Amino acid sequence: MCLVQEFSADTVAVQIHINARDKVPIYLQVVNQIRYLVAAGRLSAGTELPPIRVLAEKLMVNPNTVARAYRELELAGIVEKRRTAGTWVTDQGSPLARRERLKILTDRIDQLLAESQQLGISLDHVTQLLNQRYSVMTSHRTRDCADD
Numbered sequence: 001m002c003l004v005q006e007f008s009a010d011t012v013a014v015q016i017h018i019n020a021r022d023k024v025p026i027y028l029q030v031v032n033q034i035r036y037l038v039a040a041g042r043l044s045a046g047t048e049l050p051p052i053r054v055l056a057e058k059l060m061v062n063p064n065t066v067a068r069a070y071r072e073l074e075l076a077g078i079v080e081k082r083r084t085a086g087t088w089v090t091d092q093g094s095p096l097a098r099r100e101r102l103k104i105l106t107d108r109i110d111q112l113l114a115e116s117q118q119l120g121i122s123l124d125h126v127t128q129l130l131n132q133r134y135s136v137m138t139s140h141r142t143r144d145c146a147d148d
Contacts, residue, residue, distance in 0.1 A: 014042055018059050026061055030069035038078055038089055039100040049079060049087045 016033050018026055037043040049055070052070060056063040070087050073079040078100070079087050116126045 016055075016059065018061065026059075027065045027069040027072065030055075030059075030066060031072045034069070034073055035076070035078060035100055036104055039104055043089050045089055045091045047089045049089070051086060 014037050016030060018029055020026070022029060024032075034043065034049070043049075049070070050058075052066045053063050056066040059066070070079060070081070074081060074087075077090060080090050081087050112126065113123075116123070
């Protein structure tokens, strides 16, 4: 069962995907997705997260699961709880936001390298592919900006 909860945060719709069949515990799925949303700038500093009970109800999970996710995020410095005022994303200008972005990217690079080894593709070839894809992406951006 895969559940998707979309909520509005400062007029930006964000989605949390829960996959009950995933081996990753549900609270960690929530933690990882909120970390990514913050690091990617989709949830900015000062954004209020949904109340624990509301998010738990919409995700159809136990409120303790969401509470644990929020606790983990608070310990990591990503969110802060304000007494009787909810849970808020902390200041993104902090070194934490940069560390989080680098951690996410490092994790994805590790996955890419592991997969390339399993497929028998050399690091040189992976680097070449990365450079090609980067060129394609930047040329599209340049072209899109020129069209404006």
